[in-house]
Amino acid sequence: MELLPIHTPEGFDPLDLLKPLAAALAGEGPAVAPHALPDQVFEGTLPNDEIAAVISTSGSTGTPKQTMLSVDALAASASGTAFALRAEGQWLLTLPVHYVAGFQVLVRSLFAGTQPWVMDRSDGFTTKAFTDAAAELTDRVRFTSLVPTQLHRLLADPSPETLRLLRRFDRILLGGAPAGAALRALARSHDLKVVETYGMSETCGGCVYDGTPLDGVELRSVDGRLRIGGAVLADGYLGAPALTEERFAFNSGQRWFVTDDAGDVALDGSVTVHGRLDDVIITGALKVSATRVADVIEALPGVGQAMVLGVRSEEWGTAVAAAIVGDVDADVIRQAVHVELGAHAVPKVIVTLDAFPLLPGGKPDRRTIHSLLEHA
Template sequence: MPDQVFGGELPNDEIAAIISTSGSTGTPKQTMLSVDALAASAMGTALALQAEGQWLLTLPVHYVAGFQVLVRSLYAGTQPWVMDTSGGFTPQAFTDAAGELTDRVRFTSLVPTQLHRLLTDPTPETLRLLRRFDAILLGGAPAGASLRSLARSQDLKIVETYGMSETCGGCVYDGTPLDGVELRSVEGRLRIGGAVLADGYLDAPGLTEERFVFNSGQRWFVTDDAGDVATDGSVTVHGRLDDVIITGALKVSATRVSDVIQAVPGVEQALVLGIRSEEWGTAVAAAIVGDVDAELIRQAVHVELGAHAVPKSIVTLDALPLLPGGKPDRRTIHTLLERA
């Protein structure tokens, strides 16, 4: 199994697991998670969901979202059910696995692409079993307005999560930090503090010192994300700091362009990136899944955000390329857009 959860010589007895980051935009880092951090995350999740129950595992366990399903089950004393992913993630495989759950209280963790597949022409049985979950954690990537709306229309109990390997997975649920987790916005960049923080990166002391910093007597993880923290502690994540595309000396938010595109009827998914351009320096480009005329997309973006935000290149795909953990493979998608 690549990027092992266990294996090798752990740096000290307090480290329970070494989890690889997704590597969606670069080389994966090996994150050291302690027993105490994993326990704090599991207990925080139980408090946020106001229950413990049986979990359905649909994600690889060598990524933090999948590994945490096992950790939460361990602390809850429940038996998780593992979905058969030998043929990839399919609605039928999910339906078969969800039908095997026996506990009264049931949870699962999905990435947006998985939920999108489940809600595309679903069978009545798939919908029945989705509605049976007391909570469906949705994270790993922005869900998008259209997917959120579709999930609400089907009465699904979706909980949008924000977090990363360095925070033992999701540490903010529906904009509210888990118990014991604190977020700050420093010059627009989010920092996360609390017992859920990793001990650092394996064999990378310099990077650990750079990303895990001390301030006001507390340890913080410096994220790559822009966001705001309200006076009540609630968090709004605006997207990655490198989400801003500077095209023709004007700034464009890739997240905002993506949201506008995903609101266009016929668009199922969209990912917006900046690509090299001799004329603009960097040009806005979009990869979409769906059946819609590219000119309608350009018109929608023009009306909502202005001419400078209109994608110069639009590529239609059958599906977004994904990393093993279920996140969009931004590097592969960038290459496809560059070649278009």
């Protein structure tokens, strides 16, 4: 089975990927492997002729892995999305296509037979570029996929035209990172049809929409860790059989992807994601949920975004630290966290940033933020 690496640097037209992707999905061409690095190496052999794409994970918390996605998995994801959204329509692409969320915009468009529109990313993600691109959509049914940082920027000081076009979308998929209570409330205040998604490259992107798994997707919580099963699962990692065996485990005759996320699954199948397992900070022998601390901070007036991480501390072993985007006094933050969660959860380190450093796919760069907090 052949693999077709496709370099997607700044200035690459994502629509140039449509033809080879269509051939791969039809079984008439090699699997496509979009990548941003000019020296990207693909080591290993594809296990079968059903692989249509190799997509690298974001690498937000470690070394990126090259995930093998089959025709059937991508088809199951596209059909599940159409069923969940109750329509197929025209998509606006705002994310790089070498990340699964951007790549899936092209996949869904091909299965739906619609023409995607591409936002100009030559200056990165800007409100003007998004507004200009959204104005070009022509279909009656319209979708887009954003990460929380993008939506935060769009709603920071929106023009009437930007809001009009945002409301025009039948659904705005929001994923890649937790949205946060403040952003969710802001989106509701503007009557935006936001759907929060949960998933990863190993599940062909989002596989849980507003807490409900897509058709054919099942989740289980094993000792508090989420596992995902169903037709959307990847075939594993290219050139990494040991890691594939570890993360794609068989149980009761079914294959499950073992995530790094904590969560609960209700009797009706609905899913609550609590955050990454490593978001639990043990400070002074007490456990602190970084996600809950961030939610408290983001609920404060003047705070746009918050990320809470653990940093090394001689006194505490690990200390709670918070990076925020916004304008709020540190004492106000400490007081709010103390009241809501207790003294042990109060951040010992607080850093205010103009904006979070981002990975190319739009996710906050956790490692860079952690370094900033460590050296504050």
